[in-house]
Amino acid sequence: MKHFLSVKDVPDLSALVKEALAQKQNPFGNKHLGQNKTLGLLFFNASLRTRLSTQKAAQNLGMEVMVMNVTQDSWGLEMQEGAVMNGDKAEHVKEGAAVIGQYCDIIGVRSFAGLTDKEKDCQDEVISQFVKYAGVPIVSLESALRHPLQSLTDVITIEEYKTKPRPKVVLTWAPHPKALPQAVPNSFSEWMNVANVDFIITHPEGYELDTEFTGKARITYNQKEAFEGADFIYAKNWSSYQQYGQIVSKDPAWTVNAEKMKLTNKAKFMHCLPVRRNVVVMDEVLDSPESIVIPQAGNRVWAAQAVLKEILTSLPGK
């Protein structure tokens, strides 16, 4: 594995999931692999799970980790080719990425969608520039378009909790007070389309995701119909892709509650977290035995560890 940016970087998803579950059984068995290797984690945005789980995964593999909150620890990065840098950005990503690549064997980058400039977000500028200029493998810690470590985690978690070979998995939109990026649902859709599941998406009209990610997935505006017989309910808010970055509904009828969960096949409830309680989903669901959001978050370590292990074993000289 060279970079880890999307499901396209995974030649064999089922093998990667097995690897992650093997790491979970034996977290410190590959501690020699990361010896004298350094992982840089660059955050252009806040992070809790990703920050801690990726750091933990790297340390389990014996790596050193250097964490940087880019904008508060360092300088603003100019992304524009050919820019006359007379403004507030002190360094161009051409130098920034290449320099960090001098100090790190692998770089993780988090940079969210700005949600104001659709075209710019769709180019996934920051992570793409790091891939172009850093000269070392890049791991997405959530980009404008995707959150692949989360999606791999989700596949692993479904694999652990499924009670039939091909479970029904529902991605449901839910209300939220703020406009959120589409990265998680985009990415989840992309990975579900590769995984061996019966995948369906439900959301209000106007919340259609980019078909580049949803592909062949079934889509319905009828949340209850989607929930019927489901084995996994995956809730997530996102802002509109058509009316880019806008909140076109906050309809509380879309909040996941116990009544809706009764329509399912005793479905497990999943969410990438952080989650707004009693807005996205009611306490009664989150606090029920069907909620697996905490072990799901715990699996972030094994997803990251499987990915880092793959990249470490592909490094030149290994």
Added chain:
Amino acid sequence: MKHFLSVKDVPDLSALVKEALAQKQNPFGNKHLGQNKTLGLLFFNASLRTRLSTQKAAQNLGMEVMVMNVTQDSWGLEMQEGAVMNGDKAEHVKEGAAVIGQYCDIIGVRSFAGLTDKEKDCQDEVISQFVKYAGVPIVSLESALRHPLQSLTDVITIEEYKTKPRPKVVLTWAPHPKALPQAVPNSFSEWMNVANVDFIITHPEGYELDTEFTGKARITYNQKEAFEGADFIYAKNWSSYQQYGQIVSKDPAWTVNAEKMKLTNKAKFMHCLPVRRNVVVMDEVLDSPESIVIPQAGNRVWAAQAVLKEILTSLPGK
């Protein structure tokens, strides 16, 4: 030891002090204990001594350490049970704490009193919620009510510097330009009441601490009387507990100076730091040979190391 939140978590204070002094003699002798164990340090407030000394202690024990400034690195945490999370808090502590507990074997938490809502501060909400939801041992790095790592340090330091079996220890209030929490004097009182010392508290009227912490301690409004024959002077400012969080006096007559120190039995001067020079205490005292504030701060490492060692040896599977 399960958690470390107050002196009540210490079954045998004298044994813990001995352990700390043994760690000081042989800092790296237990490096195997923390192998493959991770300490998470969460700061809701600024920190210098606690941050560095606890990190150092954990590294001396062979642990990995992950440090997070919660509000600037991550998301605001909702503490209220049943909250409809439509505001500025993105994550509930139920998830936040439980998720961090998935990545860390021990979690240290610092969260100061807000000093505006007495009842809320008295519930020591943040640390209590972490104890409730994290699922792993919690170490207080100073909560709304207590600063037990500081107090253990103080007991260790008094043990090192005392010249008689039962020294006279004076906790004296001193003026300060800002309203400060009562955590340090609360905690110091609680620990002194368990330690083998003759303990007396002096402060202006209106600065009475909660009797839950001061217990059987003698209290006087006459600072000079308190200083007479003292072996240790421990200075600290705090805001009023009765007129909660208010500054009811800035009387410079309470500043510790050389003249007052002459009333003592060549007392050692202690302070938890940071200290406002020439407000809380004059340069002439801080710069005198009787000031032991720097070795006192140095002892923070051994206090933390003794506590972490105790918890590490109590972890399931150990």
Added chain:
Amino acid sequence: MKHFLSVKDVPDLSALVKEALAQKQNPFGNKHLGQNKTLGLLFFNASLRTRLSTQKAAQNLGMEVMVMNVTQDSWGLEMQEGAVMNGDKAEHVKEGAAVIGQYCDIIGVRSFAGLTDKEKDCQDEVISQFVKYAGVPIVSLESALRHPLQSLTDVITIEEYKTKPRPKVVLTWAPHPKALPQAVPNSFSEWMNVANVDFIITHPEGYELDTEFTGKARITYNQKEAFEGADFIYAKNWSSYQQYGQIVSKDPAWTVNAEKMKLTNKAKFMHCLPVRRNVVVMDEVLDSPESIVIPQAGNRVWAAQAVLKEILTSLPGK
């Protein structure tokens, strides 16, 4: 080596450069040296290269590293002797430095010139106070006056790329939208004066540096004349030293471009980074094969590693 603050702390520059190049060949050969030793890195200002390269260097030597953004993680530090600390500074550097010295075997400090108070900047207050009070070796990560790890890096890089025993090295001022400190050009001048190079400085009138640093170096206001036959062009902006901290010219005629580079002896282009593209230097130069700014930045690791190794081997008990 006790401290590393300027070229004066280096008894044999040529030996230190050899040591750095030896570390580059064998980065992990001295991992035992830093065993159980802790490096504290304190940033009063933003940092990318210095932060990551020094951390990496210390880890290569087996050290633990604790990084702190002083003002955002901790308390404001009072620097003034005898201050009555009734204002916004919670801790005096006397305590701050001494306490950090209790937790760290070596401390790195970055604190830029404020550019408003010439006298204060010239006293290099922050780093001087740490030297005075920390009680352990101090490494400058750029002070008000100097950036010695950068300058050592520059000497190493010139050593690697030079094609004649005594190359011609040009330090050229270049325009910039913001007022910048003189630390880098000061320090570069000081080190070039010791290194075996033919050194010349060029800048517009009004940008004369303090002769304490430029010493015997030739200075010309004619940039083109300076460039003629040069082997290395080192570009850098700085604000005026005479009209302290002022921008007295933004003349774009001083921007380094391909045409000027043609006057040189196929000179290598160097810059300490971050660099303002198309303001300090044109893309055509930075993106040309003659630009060595990235490997130059990479050499920051080996400069730091050589310095830390020297200090580690001089620590008491070694």
